[in-house]
Amino acid sequence: MTTSAELIEMSERRSAHNYHPLPVVIHEAHGAWVTDVEGKRYLDCLSGYSSLNFGHGHPKIIEAARDQLDNLTLTSRAFYHDQFAQFCAGLGDLTGKDLILPMNTGAEAVETAIKVARKWGYEVKGVEPDQANIIVMEGNFHGRTTTIVSFSTDPEAHDNFGPYTPGFRLVPYGSTEAIRQAVDPNTVAVLVEPIQGEAGVLVPPDGYLSEIRELCTAQGILMIADEVQSGLGRTGQTFACDYEGVVPDIYVLGKALGGGVVPVSAIAANRDVLGIIQPGQHGSTFGGNPLACAVGIAVIELLNTGEFQARAAKLGEVLHARLRELIGRGVVEVRGRGLWAGVDIDPELATGREVSKALMARSVLAKDTHGSTIRLAPPIVVSEEDLVWAVNQLADALYELNTA
Template structure:
């Protein structure tokens, strides 16, 4: 099982005092060697899949590298250290503050103890050492705070001044130990509790071979503890030898450098979640450094409990707010009944979804899918098949006119006609059959049409490009051109549709009805991925059984959620609200032009704000905005997209814009 460790880089490590028999200030230590050996230990943990968090070293605390002494963490609670020697006294508060800042319940110890140096957690009990550093009173104090039984063990050999120098847990119910370090009474306790323990000899103990770290399968151990390594291998453990000879000059080994963070979850802070995410997931996104835990309406809360106003809405997936009660009720009810049948069978949510979405779009038929990119791929297939079967285009010759700066998804076919180098480059060979023209120019479309053109695919407003609104009349002229030329007009309303712009669809602003709508994002209410294309029977009727499909497309849960979304939109309330609040938003944003803002574009509750590039990038402003409690996202250098949930209050809306103004002003 992966573990979570806290370590401290030995940037200030030295041996300048003697508080245990291993330390000789005259002999000193080589800090560079210590750092290299420490880095090898950290790398060994990471190679085993463990998470390593770091606490910043503090100058003047050379032993802070021995993180195990800083605290005991069990069940997510932190019992702080109170060091026996003044040379190390400041380490205790430093470690305790690290945990407190990350939301751990902490206890500032009254009695002298040196953390995991003398406390080793097992499954049922905590083994606790005393005799040289940790007082017996601290054992009782730890038990009271942590609520776990503590078994006291007395150390008698000063070379083994901490329990972790003479004993380590193999797993939660067994140990390895060196008998010579313990009193007779403590030996009797150990023999009774752990009759199958691994017994180490003096030679291995004297190189701190017992100062080892086990995850239950692998044991990271001092490379010089030869016999102990053989014994462990015979027990079936994988031994990971490490060289820490320089740190041993201060009495430390692998365990001394390693404080295990045990909790109800291995990750409790944003930094910890982000660290694991960055190491264990592909870097196909560059998120802002926030880890969201819960959300309601227009507000989200991170894992530390800080609230933020959501000004992005999952790229319009959350038009109706986080946790919309009507949508959640529909999802909960359906979860209890039926979630998936595949399209091999009908289910009782499907007909209502198809009819409802057909009525909302004014189309005869619906083809449901899951993600937006799937819906775009579906639209392309339908347009091509329509071209061959209805228009009579020669086989393999169909082409579709698309726009510069488009964003329709990231599948292989879709990125084949992308003009964004990040989305396009190095993913070839590319799918043919697309002609790219300038967005907003009807003449460019007219010039590109030929006998094999089957469709024009466009976004009524280009979201990813920076919320680019085409010239007035553009959509109407495209509609007229497509009609006169006998080709399909396909509107990708995945981001712009379903209330975002103050109308049900962005095309509605010009009274335009495309031949095919592509819908997604908000259709799933922020609960499940739901997408679809909508068209009349003379277009969508070209698809026959076996020619297109999706196991999850149109599943019962998706349809139940989609039905709730359709009911919400049929009231018209959200469209009206987006229009009214959109006027407030854009009026306030326009006041910022000339004050760090170059241009504002958009429609309804959707805006693209171009920041003066001489001041800051869009990401820099987004991070400054996040620090002020508002979440938005940059695109294409200096542009920020704003798309709050339509449920946002006017008060919150204006507050967020004020934060944006303040964030921009901070760069001036």
């Protein structure tokens, strides 16, 4: 049997180093648990950055994928296929929107929303040609395409990838007044994460999303909510925007929409916005393919029960209560909503990566971001007992670091 060490060495030698993985090689997974090539089990508290909201190998999702594999996997959008209509209708009903434009990855969906907003600005709002601007937030993470990194404030994502795409105005996250001051006659949209995930699970002030919605309506511009990580049950609601009763003009969805099986993303909007796209103006060979749609249908059906949203809300209360007990014991701050938490480690004690390694040694998988922050996002199927156990492992790791 090839060992973990051998596989890690080969990976480091033969692949580009665009990630810095923890030294674990996963072989199989079920529910909230994964197993490495040596047979050691770990509780997955990252969930593929919220791609695995329903856990590894959810029976309903796997059944849908297997059934579809036996029938049809790809036609391209040159033809209709028998899964497409149900997927679009189901996601339209879930979001309350008229139309769906399916893609593959979250970054593709964000790019699609940007293109739609600009085209809407020119053809509906009457913005001057090639002058459209979109207001975006400092600390954002919407993907790593050339256009998206053009308005990133993360040096690792941004630097040395220019020349950059113009047309974006950066404002501080959490300030609607800053958005108001940035709006001009050529502004077509505000693009916002309801919770900033990569930045450390930052939850904006109460009323922030509602104020953005009111401002966009008053100014005649589109509100685009990037719910790629925050959506589809993760926060205890179907969408994080639901906490303020906000409905954006465009939802950007991905990650969990593919059930951890295939990449599936989409934007959802009403006909007066998304209806501006005509044949040949945007597309993807694999976007909306039969396998993706079959998996997406299964995901939508799971969400329609409300079971996962309620479970994330209930377990989220347990998670955040237990994490808050660690403040002053190696933890500086805890943020988040539902089964999603950003935990700031005292930088004088350890880095986020050091704590993540300590957790890995205790059979818990988590990931650091921005130095001293770790993110916790276990699958929604995790048991309360396992969730409490994971926080206890964090407490033990911090105790050992404090007493070392």
